[in-house]
Amino acid sequence: MRAQHWLLLCLLATSILCIIAQEDVAGDANSIPDPAAAAEEPPTPAQPKKAKATTAVVLSVGAAEAEVIAASGKRLSRKAADYGQALLDGVSLEAGASIEVTFTPQADGAASKPQQAMLLLQPKAHKGLSAYAVAKARKDGAHVVSLSQALVEKQLGSLGGKLSVTLLLGDPAAPKGVRWELGTVKLPAAEAGLQPSPVYRTALVQPISNVLPNIAHIFRQPDKRPAAAVSLVFTALALAPLALLLLFLLATGGLGLQNFPTGAGSLWALLFHGGIASILVLYWLFWTRLNLAQTLPPALGLGAVTAAVGYKALGALADARLQQERAGVTPAKKGN
């Protein structure tokens, strides 16, 4: 057993020493530069494993040309400028017209096709908004990009005023991009009251789109009614029959109380008239104050009482009449 353990330990130690030795050899090769190579050319840095072996190019652009094309297609004017100078100074861009900017991007002097060749349009009046126009490469290496109001409107909505135009060139192979401020372009003024409405949200321009409008409630105006005088006239007309009745009664002698029953019947008659009067009072109370649920029970009670009392009163009247007849009102009968 012991011998086997020793054997394994030796093998382990040998393999570890081999690994360490290999690392040492590799380390020496990387750290000591080759003196022969250093004498001939500047020492190139040891290439890291992850970077591709690309050499950095330098992007540049020589000159650019801008051409204004009217809505009909007619080429109106043309201007050229070198890198760094202003190409478009306040050129007016009408609706339907377009401006074509042509340029040739170069990498290390030769025409190239960089990944980023676009125009950046930034409105001066609205900070934080920007529109982009990507250039297309032609066969001969020149790039053409077309600016129009429709392009800006598709990205930013209705917008007017000055836009500053910048040419951006960039490529993964180039360490730095090329930026050229071309100048400004003037768009026709937007319709009054219309705000730019960009298609995408940005961190700097984010309209709040979910606030509901504040509504001040207005109550419904009451309907128009006729003049008060008209209503009063018709009230008078409605009450006219009652007034005429009162006048008639006053004229012909009052209520005619001469035949009011006397004696025992008078009590019943009084109670009966009292009951009718109380029902009329209940009518008035119902009209002014009470509701039906409060009115019906007393009405039923008063009605029953009045009916009973009325029955009694009629009975008393009949008895009185019979008594009168028996007491010798036969001449009235003889008259028949």
Add this chain to the structure above:
Amino acid sequence: MGGTTAASSVDVGSSTGTGTRVLALIGSGEIRSSHSQFFKGLADAGLDVDVRGHKEDGLAVRRFDRLLYDHVVLFAPHANVFGGDISRSELLDFVDNGGNLLIALAPGASDAVRSLASDCGVEPDARGGAQAVDHFSFQAAGGAADASLVAISSWVDSDAILGAARPAAPVLFRGVAASVPTSSELVTVVLSGDPTTYTADLKRPDAPSGPAGAAAALVSAVQARNNARVLVSGSLDLFSDELFDAAVEVADTGKSYPKSGNRAFALAAALWTFQRRGALRVGMPRHRNLATGEEGPPLYRVNEEVEFEIGIAEVEGDVTKPFQCVGTLV
């Protein structure tokens, strides 16, 4: 109808889903150490972070209808399958139940994570290796020339999302961009590209056709109608220690900063996502009839003047303070 008045004392009535349990799903074990400062920052803010591999067995965010975690961090942009009970529909259910989600994408993100982000309202650039590229404002510190590591200064001007202070230096970003249409009501773009940024696959010579400039939403925040918050970041490296500590030199302008704004930005956005900032709480409303002076009558008639009072407080971490409201609709 009367006006609203903010009460000086606040009754804390209902509580929003502000727990402290965070489940962090990482794509590979080294993220635990390469993003340690971010996790430590969350722990310092009072959250319990549970870092697990995305394929571990027994992972679950809820058991029946009880949520086991309040927030989920998804740092596995290349994951197609998750372990345990986690799946795309499970995470969407988690958000539907009020949980908050922080998703980090990367170039070459898997379809599963990409469609999860899309379901939350943020459409990542669908082309294979496309990422945000800027040949002007990229990180040039130490002689670097990688245009895919962009240095962005276009962040949203919002105290709720970024806190009272803004990052002091540009934010370094390496990842995919998304596009968020303006008609979207629930999504806010927190970090968008600089005017010179565009999206392209650096390995292919195609002309750029994805979102460009500020329309490239690099980090977007979604607040759902149930108050659940989802942060979709196009870059996992934005949260890494390497970029937290990196010095920034913007290639175009040459300005240099000793430290990037990543730490401030990432932690501020994460704390917003986990309801530690910018959450409102309301107290019990009170109302009274101005004519009769009666408090809380059971009914009002048309044309009666009512005074309605409700307390609204803003919660930041453990601090509750009165909410300075810009406009309140009753």
